[in-house]
Amino acid sequence: MATSAWQSRRSTQLAKAIGPPKNALPETAISAAARSTARKSVSLVRPKRRKREYLAVRASGESFREWVERNLEESYGGYLFDISMAVLGVFMVIFYLVINWNGFVKKNLGWVQDVDFYLNLIFTAEFLLxxxxxxxxxxxxxxxxxxxELLVLLPSWFDFITKVRDGVIPDNAIVEAISGLRPARILRLYRFLEFTxxxxxxxxxxxxxxVVxxxxxxxxxxxxxxxxxxxCLTSPRACGCQSLSMxxxxxxxxxxxxxxxxxxxxPVSETGKVxxxxxxxxxxxxxPIQVNRIAQVISSHTDYSSSYREAKQHPHIILTGYIDADFLTVFFHEFFHPxxxxxxxxxxxxxxQPPSVSLKKVLNTVDSKVKYLVGSPMLDEDLNRAVLQDARACYVLVNRNTTRPQYAxxxxxxxxxxxxxxxxxxxxYAQVxxxxxxxxxxxMGATDVVVHGLMKASIMARSCEVFGLTTVIMNLISQPYTELDERQSPIQWQKPYVHGYVHSFYIVDIPRTFSGLTFGDLIRFLYDRTPVIPIGMLTEDGVQLxxxxxxxGATADPNLCCKVYAIAKSMDAVEDVAQVPPEQVLSYRKNMRRKARSAMDLLNEEQMAAERKKIKPALGNEVEKIRQNTINTYTIATASTVLPDDYTFExxxxxxxxxPTSVARHIVVCGFPLDTYQFLKTIREAPPVDDETDSPAVVFLSTSLxxxxEFARIRVFPNIYFVQGSPVHxxxxxxxxxxxxxxxxxLTRAKESTFSDRNMVDADAITTLRYIxxxxxxxxxxxxxIELERPSNVKLLSSLANDRRTSTSYTLPTIVSRQLSYRSARRGSGRRDSTPWVPVDAMGDLGTSPIVLEEFVAAGRVYMDVILDSLLSESYRKAWIAPFINVLVNSRPDDPLQRRLFQVEAPDELISLQYGDCFRKLLDVTGCICIGLWRPERGxxxxxxxxFVNPPPDLQVEPGDLFYLVGKPFTFGDAQAWWAK
Known part of the structure; x- marks a missing residue:
């Protein structure tokens, strides 16, 4: 009791010593409080240490006895007093055992009696107090x-009285019994129960x-x-006594x-036998009573109420909020990737809450690497159990399927x-x-956020016009198993596809030896010499394309030039950038300078200087500036146009x-997205796919309106229609x-709670696909x-595709159109051969590799929350990766050129060329970075x-291929015109 009270009071004293919390919320508006919170929480000034108070100050109206009781129970002095008495109790027991170890000593030496008396005097004073x-x-x-405690005090007092006044206390059985209680001093060890x-x-x-x-x-x-x-001159049994050692x-x-x-x-005496x-x-x-109590406590006391005790040997991160088994599966796959x-x-x-059955199945796979604690992140004692003060990072998770998103x-x-x-x-890192x-x-203090509604709506909207976008992002965000690239597949398309699958986004430190090159020169140099393709740059204003x-240029770091977000095959490829000999960079720089002098009509030196002043590369430690820019980006992105309130007729x-009957080349959405406004905004702000079409109309098909x-927000967008009905009708x-x-x-709109089997949550979506x-x-x-809640259901989609290909009424199309996605007939049986060679040993227990070779995933026709789960987990090792993906999909609001990821059909001049040559030509002519291509079916x-993400350089470009480009968007007509000139 004293210990817990002291610990509580010690936390209060520490909080007082530090001063008021830097990011405590005042009673004003949340947004204003949060603004000061983020600024002040970064720098915590160490306060001047105050003198420790050992005794509590006597309160007004408090009696002296109450003041003594409060100090014994709650003060730091009382805590030290308890420790001292416990230690003295152990010493007294050991002292008695040593004195009587070889046999009972009837008459102790003088110094022994003095030590025993003064110790007993201290314990008597404590008892009376x-x-x-x-x-x-x-x-x-x-x-x-x-x-x-009172009984074990009597033997020493009897000895003292006998020593001072001999004969006052007669020798009788009662006195002997009381003297025999001296070994019961061991009971004072029960003081240690207060420290549990x-x-x-x-x-x-x-x-x-x-027992002791x-x-x-x-x-x-x-x-x-x-x-x-x-x-005893005869046998002990005859004498009725015996002298033995302790x-x-x-x-x-x-x-x-x-x-x-x-x-x-x-025992030989009757008293001893009794x-x-x-x-x-x-x-x-x-x-047995104590053993039963321990068993009861163990049965009710799980390991979930303990603490994390390996912080010094094993650094840790903390996951809290809404813990979901599906998210943990993806998170562990990314975090514990080899x-x-x-x-x-x-x-x-x-x-x-304690882990559910599904959570336990996931936790059992990584039992030695994960510590599960039951507690609330709102309580300091639970945060102390999780050792928050030593955590490397924290993740705050949200219930994505909640019916009250604002509350979440x-x-x-x-x-x-x-x-x-x-x-x-x-x-x-927080989910929003x-x-x-x-x-x-x-x-309020978050370093970075993954906005689930915005990112999900944006990716889905862009995937309606950028074919295969979901697979591009999923493969580049998630950590792949490179063993897949080493296997030989008998299926022709899997080799270039897996070659792209093993690529991911990385943050690459560009050495200072590259200073003086343009960003385009850096891309050309690294693409030719290392399998690394820079895409964006980390600047003081955040991530920019x-x-x-x-x-x-040069930075404050003597070794670094800048940090770029790049596509690379592995960490080995990223590390190879730092190993590039400076002589190669110097030679390449000289050659590029000669070329630059002949191309000064494209960009003069003054314009280049102005561009350098506008963009300042960051080294990763400008956290506050980058976070403030991220705040501004989300503030601008979420601003909506306000129209008059009279919209009842509309x-x-x-x-x-x-x-209307005139609607064609439109987008049909089965259901309403979580963030319908952001979904439509992304479609309307996206660049047109060609010069002849505007932004497509959108038709929503749903059973409910x-x-x-919500309609008041989306009514600003034209050509939006609604059909009330069922997609399976x-x-x-x-x-x-x-x-x-x-x-x-x-879209999948069903909830897992409506199904006895949670894997049936995608039943409506799969049935809708079958009808289509x-x-x-x-x-x-x-x-x-198609959106799937459960990744394991992807295999059912491939079965539907096989059924369609084996249909006798389906014939091979004769042309390939940019706007349409055709399917060709497959001769022979409907055997599923999309994943026959998947190496099980390369997947790991938590790997997502079995689904990446399913043809609906390879075609980029499946959206899964695995994308955003991987994005959140990668935020720890890849700083600001979430804003980078947001810029890649939606562009920056302050970018006048609206650079982003877009798709263009291969111009006629690039057909039959190798992909490596097309990459260089597209970079030189259009100023855009090609990161892969989407290929329609070929029978x-x-x-x-x-x-195909970053396919092998020798892959031949075919008619109908669509390039994935990063930069200022342009159309197929623009590309044809540029090459014609």
Missing amino acids: RLYAAHDRLDYMRNPFHFA TSSLQRQIVAAMLI SITISTAGILQVIEDCKTP LDYLYFVVVSIATLGYGDIT LIAFIILLTFIVV GNLNWNEKVVILNT DQCTALITIALRRGNPTCPI INAQNAPTILR VDMEFKL YEEFATVGV IDED FPDLRRTRLELATSVLI VEITQRTRMPNVV VILPHPCV
């Missing part, structure tokens, strides 16, 4: 332990103290009772309690504040549902009109004019993107479309 301070003194004396920190620890210590106390006290009392007052009696008591009874030592019989019976009762360097780090999960984001904000208060410098809440959570003519018209508040599907659509997006396949049997199949050779 606690008795005086007790709230109810009678109840205090009724306590068995307190009464035992858990119920299990308390029960174990109590059981040990009971019974053994030592019984051995000591037997030694007194059995001792011969006069020398070790002999300890051995006898242990053997008797264990009911072994060897018989080599036995005592040992009583002790055996007492042990039979007391010890290619990562954090092999010594562990994961501490702090959750308010509020919980994320509160947890972020609690974590930032506990550790002012630890990186905090609504983009409007991202700036606030960043101001810079111009190809931006000139790399809402009714939207709900009843349906799709969105509410008026043929007439409703035909009302969307599906046969003329360019893309179809199938049947409708397009005799015509063409549009670009279909038996390629039975389905396929995404």
Whole structure:
């Protein structure tokens, strides 16, 4: 009790010494408070140490007895007093055992009596002090332990009185019995129960103290009772006494309690026999009770209520918030990937609930690397159990399927504040549902956020026009197993596809030797000599997609030129950049300078100087500047246009009109996205795919209509239509004019709670896809993107594709169109051969590799939350990777050129060229970086479309191939015109 009170008071004193929390919320608006929180939490000034208070100050109206009781229970002085008394109790027991080790000493030496008396005097003063301070003194004396403390004080006082006044206390049986209680001083060891920190620890210590106390006290009392007052000249049994050492009696008591009874030592006095019989019976009762209590505590006390105790040996990160089994599967796959360097780090999960069955299945696969704790991140004691002060990073997770997204984001904000208060410098990565809440959570102390609603809506919207985008992002974000690239596949398309799958995004430190090159020169140099393709740059204003003519300069770091986000095959390739000989860079720089002089008409020196002033490369330690820019980016991105409030007629018209007959080449969406506004905004702000078409119309097919508040946000966008009906009903599907659509997006809106088997959550989406396949049997199949909640259900999609290919009514198309995605017939059976050679040993227990070779994934037609889960997990090792993906998909709001990832059909001049040559030509002519291509199906050779990320340089470009480019968007017509000139 004293210990817990002291620990509570010590935390209060520490908080007072530090001063008010730097990021505590005042009672004003949340956004204003969060702004000051983020600024102040970064720099915590060490306060001047105050003098420790050992005794509490006496309060007004508090009696002296109450003041003494409060100090004994709650003050630091009382804590030290408890420790001192416990240590003296151990010393007294050891002192008694040493004195009587070889036999009972009837008359101690003078110094021994003095030491014993003064120790007993201290314990007497303590007993009287606690008795005086007790709230109810009678109840205090009724306590068995307190009464035992009084009894063990009497022998020393009897000895003292006998020494001072000889004969005052006569020798009789009562006096001898009281003198024999001296070994019972071992009971003072029960003071150590006050220092236990858990119920299990308390029960174990109590059981040990009971056994030790019974053994030592019984051995000591037997030694007194059995001792011969006069020398025994015959056998001990005849004399009724015996003089044995303390070790002999300890051995006898242990053997008797264990009911072994060897018989080599036995009590000879009647009192000793009665005592040992009583002790055996007492042990039979007391010890099983204690063992049963320990078993009960163990059964109710799981390991989830313990603490993380390996912080010094194994650095750790903390996961808290809404813990989901699906997220943990992806997170562990990324975090414990063999290619990562954090092999010594562990994961501490702090959750308010014990793990469910599905969570336990995931935890069992990484049992030695994960510590699961039940507790709340809002409580300091639980954060201390998770050792927040030493954590390398913290993740705040959100329930993505909640029906109250605003409330979920509020919980994320509160947890972020609690974590930032506990550790002012630890990186905090948070999940957010609504983009409007991202700036606030960043101001509250989060280092970076992954806005689930914005990113999901943006990727889905862009995938309707950029074919295969979902697979491009998923493969480049997730950590691959490079063993796949080493296997030989008999299927022709898998070799270039797997070559791209093993590539990922990395942050590459560009050495200072590259200073003076333009960003385009850097790309050319690294592409020719290392398998690394720089895409963007980390600047003081955040992540930017810079111009190809931006000139790399010097920074404050003597070894680094800049940090770039690049596509690379592995960490070995990233490390090879630092090993490039300076002579090669110098020679390349001289050659490029000669070329630059002949091309000065494209960009003069003054313009280059202005560009250098605008962009300042960062080295990664400008956290506050980059975070502030991220806040501004999300603030601008979430700003919406406000129209007049009178929209009742528009809402009714939207709900009843349906799709006009003039609508064609549009996008059909089965369901409503989580963030419909961001979904439509992304489509409307995206660059046109060609010069002849504007932004496509969007038709929503759903059984229920969105509410008026949501409609008020999306009514600013033109050509938005709604059809009320079911996607699994043929007439409703035909009302969307599906046969003329360019893309179809199938959303999963069901909840896992409605199914007995959580893997059935995608049943509606898969059934909808089946109906679309049947409708397009005799015509063409549009670009279909389907959302799946469970990645394991991808294999069912491939089965549907095989059924369509084996249909007798389906024939091979004769042409390949940019706008349409055709499927070709496969001769022979409908055997699924998309994943026959997948190496199981290369996948790992948590790997996602079995699904990456499924043809719907290879074609880029599946969206899964694995993308955003991987993005969040990679934020720890790849700083600002989430803003980089956001810029790649949506561009920066302040970029006048709107650089982003887009798609263009291969111009005629690039057909039949090797991909490496096309990469260089596209970089030289368009100033855009090519990161791969999407290839439509080619009959038996390629039975389905396929995404090739950074394919081998010798891959031949074919008609109908679509390039993935990063830079200022342009159309196919622009490309044809440039090459014609």
